Amino acid sequence: MKRIAGLREIADQFDLFLIEQFGVLHDGVAPYPRTIDGLAKIAAYGRKIIILTNSGKCAAANRADLHALGFSGSCLSGIVSSGDVALQCVKSGILGPPFAAGAAVCVIGDPDDHYAFSSDDFELVDQPQDAAFLVFAGSDIPRVSLRAYQDALASPARAHVPAICINPDIATIRHGEIVPAAGAIARLYEDLGGAVEYIGKPHLLIFAHAIASAELQPGARLVMGDSPHHDVAGARPMGLSTLQVQSENYRHLPKCQLLRLCDRSDGVPDFVIPAFAW
Template structure:
């Protein structure tokens, strides 16, 4: 868990998998330093993929980043858990998932990109669904008790659930709230079956690796704010990892942050102040 700077790491590695929320984005916008830093990192001529537990597909994520001031040319793509899940679902239609299956998609902003064009039939309630896709959380509006009541009928029928955003917590304008991963965990507690797609699970890393042919795993650096997701997932994929001091655990001091990483069994190779080339003075 060596202190480092983004400038040092940019010169040291050959490709970068960069988290969105907590690294580039706050709960309400972009970190002031992030758009310029991402452009500067891309100027090294090395591939940069934004690896995100967003349940939305790549295109909506890219559109949001553009609205927030990020140059589209500063990264290859957003490899989101939503995009990885869409690819997985597309290959299952007609195999272990019947065309026309009723699907309840739960996402922020009413996003339905997870199932668009797949021949599934969206429904308004999980009680009517043959498949549940948890792509986001309304934890800033609904309580876990609300979700318990909403999901219990489907759990009793063992309706399969695909969690396309495994984050247990999320950044919102109101502060940290529970994420889609916590809702999926609740569904498991109710007896429902859940399949997880996104960090730290392997599928999203396999999808990203396809875009980085010829680059050895030990030459790829994962940058994120979550030991449980970014660090653990990157390490399992064989990549080096760097933890930023911003994001979900920004309020922790270095001792507490180190203890958290130890407790999670996910100690990063490096710790950097933020996703910035000119860190603020301590």
């Protein structure tokens, strides 16, 4: 694990940068210092940038959110979200029945958000027990407690209603606080006896999809993220190089403690950087 001060130290080693947004570029409310300028400099250096994100929203919605935060779309070669990849898997039949277009679906998440499965491709239902399958897309915590989710999901779990989690993140940053995310609710459903399919980091399909979308000849790719488990451990089986950004969750840790944490997650990165910087 090599510590670097800025991306300029390694930019010439890679032709494609696969970058997580939450915890690396912004906190959902505002961009982190130097991230907007840093992306522009990577692009000016002639490198492709793809935002690779565990977001239940589609790429267009993520692009709009980034634009609202001040990020220029001209720097990006694309956005690959776990929501979009999951939707494509369902429509193509990869996951098999009952995950199919036209099915009755209950989308679990923040009611103020519009997720990839919140579309005319499905019959959206409000009650989990009325669905052919559930979609864990986001979290409405703290407005809804984990106990309330447990109570609402107990009945469909007993009825063996299958589910797909389109954002495997266990925690997310909301208004400066770390709160349980969709992945935590999906795990709760499994604890209740429900079956869940996962699409998104650290699972390999999203990495393969992102690399294919770049339309590049075989070369060196770098995955940048803030999670040893989702970003680093997920990328390693694909043979991708990894860089961990020490986000708010890990910024206080000295190198020896960070290394132990990464090792426990099987996610020791090739590089580590204190914060996103060129």
